[in-house]
Amino acid sequence: MPTESIITLYGPGLLGGSLALAIQERMPQVQLRLWARRESAEAGIRARGISADFFTDATAAAQGASLIILCTPVETMAALAEKIVLANLADEGLVTDVGSVKGSVVRALQPFFGARFVGSHPMAGSEKTGIEVARADLFQNAACLLTPTDGTDPQRLRSFWQALGCRVLQMSPDEHDEKVARISHLPHMMAAVTTLAALRTDPSAIACVANGFRDTTRVAAGDPGLWTGIALENRTALRAQLRAASTTLTELLEILDKPDEEDLRRFLTEAKSLRDSVPAVVS
């Protein structure tokens, strides 16, 4: 179990809010702080029954903290770090983030925090955003990818995430970005592509929609600003994945052009076999 005393969360959205609820529930000894850019965010925090100390001063929020977690959009983290680094953290103070990209984030934040910084990426979320949809069990059974680098020790962070119910995996920031491009950023973009291809030229088809379409495209309802940031930060790995998808789509079109029944069956069987190997809920 972690022995955190003061935890500061930056950004009370879906992830930050869920972290606050989970920490409050599972680590009652922790003194919780929440930072938001705007004063107006406090009302939403209180409405969810979170009893954290509230800050809009990023430096003050970090004073004496044992664990700092950045839950803001990835492209905003470096500017926050400039403020946080001015504070005196606790002697054993750690800094992490929950961003969906790790290479650029680790490169941006390690110059500020050195070995105090280890990136985290809990694979939990929703197409919905905001503290209104935060929930204490968001991290239960989720994979959490830690990206320690030379000289950093992820052990305490590992215990922290495990205490929230996560299954912790460890990999390099670049390996993270490649894997997450495959299983998160690619599917997100494909959901958007499928939605646009299906409905752009005939929105009336919506009347016929069933659950297959709903599920295949659900994440396309995600926040465009957030996902623009993620896609640009992980552009290299994402482009490689999208090119692979484009090649695979061309392969399918060529099969249908002939048409080659056996090849089509083989194509769909290979996809089914891979999909069947995905556990319903990772535990």
Add this chain to the structure above:
Amino acid sequence: MPTESIITLYGPGLLGGSLALAIQERMPQVQLRLWARRESAEAGIRARGISADFFTDATAAAQGASLIILCTPVETMAALAEKIVLANLADEGLVTDVGSVKGSVVRALQPFFGARFVGSHPMAGSEKTGIEVARADLFQNAACLLTPTDGTDPQRLRSFWQALGCRVLQMSPDEHDEKVARISHLPHMMAAVTTLAALRTDPSAIACVANGFRDTTRVAAGDPGLWTGIALENRTALRAQLRAASTTLTELLEILDKPDEEDLRRFLTEAKSLRDSVPAVVS
């Protein structure tokens, strides 16, 4: 309410089995018959508590029926029709099917049954197959697309599907195939493409999977044989949709190649806006 007396269902899989359960529950006056190719199917039917008369003789199963519903794969329907047409249906006897494709099915079946035949497509299903996963409420709130043609009267069939909880829409067989290519066949193929692109070259990425991937690719676990049949029967409309998806994917890749942040945000915003217009559950 329909006034069916004898209903014969051909093919006791997910759809046929769910129809049997729903009819048993909602139309207790109906004498239910189930036809399967193999004797061995009867055990599964009984195990689900269905008290229909069981047949493996397709002609005998149709004798005197007021409503016949083909729930077998689309490519098998013409061969069944050859047997069914040898039976004496009730004077007002109707024939329909639940296939995912309507143009080719209507063209194949109308020569046998004339104005007695109207195609149906209840937009309900699952990536799972078989009577084991059948359920009486499968059709509740689902869209059911009817494709009447010249000289046919869909009124009784409309009442039948409404009695099972469906929201009935009416369109021509070709319009059906175009719309369903958009909102069912395209998403299915895109789920397969996404699965293959993401996992073919690195199945180890499965360890990182979250719900975004699970939902976006869920239907890729569907039966490859069934979907090979559907894709080939609706090949023309499906190819047009897949080409649109390929063009849209190229559009996204070009945006990321530059990269153009504003265009990316616009692309994702357009997708979100279309996806947001899809009702959570059509009612």
